[in-house]
């Protein structure tokens with residue numbers, strides 16, 4: 001058997017981190033060498049080939065920079081990344097050739113396909129809006145997935161020369177029309193009993209297309225996380241979105 005990939009998990013006590021720990025332990029080609037949570041010394045991850053970060057938006061970027069300095073590839077599921085924080089990681093990686101960082105707002109394969117299908121369809125519909133629905137313990141809104149979806153939709157519409165979705169609203173209670181992400185309206189629902197769900201609504205005169213993805217259990221993210229762990233070392237530099245490992249990018 002070829003050598004196993006040594007893996008460290010950051011945020012290991014969390015909802016995602018604990019699920020990732022079990023997935024890594026169950027994979028024959030991976031070896032769990034460190035589990036870290038808040039307050040632990042990050043140097044414990046330095047012996048890993050790949051670190052997986054499912055922590056909190058406030059710390060994920062500094063974790064990634066420290067891991068790049070240690071020469072460890074990183075698979076990041078934590079949300080909260082903006083263009084500036086991604087640019088800082090890209091710049092840092094330019095000084096560390098060979099190190100790969102994958103940031104993916106959603107590792108569920110169905111969610112990645114939903115985003116890709118929505119971006120393709122969005123050029124052909126007059127109206128499009130995104131609704132994300134999550135458990136009420138989530139700290140950020142709108143979800144990273146919804147922001148990534150809206151950005152991909154906006155890019156596809158711009159490339160196709162499609163204008164903004166029509167909207168006659170002139171009077172509104174603050175927030176009633178959701179957040180504006182690159183010109184696409186995004187609405188966030190928080191409800192006990194939910195895990196992670198997204199709907200993309202596309203409308204034309206006389207028809208509607210709804211693309212919906214549901215993660216009912218956090219195991220849904222594990223095939224994508226393990227794919228990222230196995231492939232991040234062959235993708236030096238920064239990769240944003242699992243779609244690039246699925247030939248959908």
Ligand SMILES: NC(=O)C1=CN([C@@H]2O[C@H](COP(=O)(O)OP(=O)(O)OC[C@H]3O[C@@H](n4cnc5c(N)ncnc54)[C@H](O)[C@@H]3O)[C@@H](O)[C@H]2O)C=CC1
Nearest residue numbers: 011013014015016037038055059077078079104105106107
């Ligand atoms: N990309 C994807 O497919 C998915 C991404 N997420 C994202 O993953 C992140 C984590 O989500 P959950 O597991 O639900 O949150 P959680 O709150 O259950 O877990 C976060 C964990 O990180 C730990 N932590 C905080 N600071 C830390 C530090 N400096 N070093 C190490 N650990 C630290 C916390 O103590 C906690 O155990 C969120 O940003 C969420 O949006 C969640 C599900 C899927």
Ligand SMILES: O=C(O)C1=N[C@H](C(=O)O)C[C@H](O)C1
Nearest residue numbers: 079105106138143144145196
């Ligand atoms: O916090 C969560 O739970 C999730 N976060 C990610 C996001 O913000 O998109 C991915 C998934 O939706 C679950």
